[in-house]
Amino acid sequence: MYPPELDLRLDGFEAADEQTQEAFWRAIQIEQTELTPLAEHHAPDGASYHVLHNGAVTWGTPGEPQLVALHLQRDSATKTFRFAHATLPLPAMAQSWLIHRGCPPKEISLAPGRGTTPADEMTHALEQRLMSDGDHFALLHSYTDDDPENSATVVVLRSLDERSPSPFRVFHEDVDTDSWTHTLREGGFATYAEALQWCDDALGGEAPSLPPVQPTVRSAQRPANSLPAPARRPAGRSR
Incomplete structure (x- = not known):
């Protein structure tokens, strides 16, 4: 078809x-x-x-x-x-x-x-949150591996809320080409370097589990000028 x-x-x-x-x-x-x-x-x-x-x-x-x-x-x-x-x-x-x-x-x-279709409820829930809250983050880096034997995408986002204890987020999508489904998982990192290293390890098949996203402690009043300027996206990773 x-x-x-x-x-x-x-x-x-x-x-x-x-x-x-x-x-x-x-x-x-x-x-x-x-x-x-x-x-x-x-x-x-x-x-x-x-x-x-x-x-x-x-x-x-x-x-x-x-x-x-x-x-x-x-x-x-x-x-x-x-x-x-x-x-x-x-x-x-x-x-x-x-x-x-x-x-x-x-x-x-x-x-x-x-x-592909979501393989589980966690994937569906994360996708729904990305759809609604995607403008709360800046895209810093991504890499899409379309090899049928290892089809995956890694994305590094930065939270635009400077109070976030996990300011850098990694989303890892893994595609099962046999079942034609995918899973999506999220992890939180304190630095961009740590997030990028996890992505490199994941693409090499050596990454540990994603660390959980730490919850943000909300204050009563939002500080002025709290949204940092979007960072320039780094060059893509080469094979």
């Missing part, structure tokens, strides 16, 4: 300006034949929300994120469109990105048969 072709519903629409057209070509159109739709929602106001898998990434730099979150905005009066997009390592992160841009959470679930 072949995956469905991507239909962005842009027939009769043009990019709002040359800059948008150039950006759209580089981000989406140049690899459109390799983009497989996993979830989509078309709103009455002309906005569309898409979770896409980019098969072209498998031929590029090893470890790069393979998912694209795409937000299209159409102007019916001028027959033009604008867009925003992000490349992300986990479906729940792509869904979160779209939800925080106006997509109803219940409308962006992965279509049946698109991707």
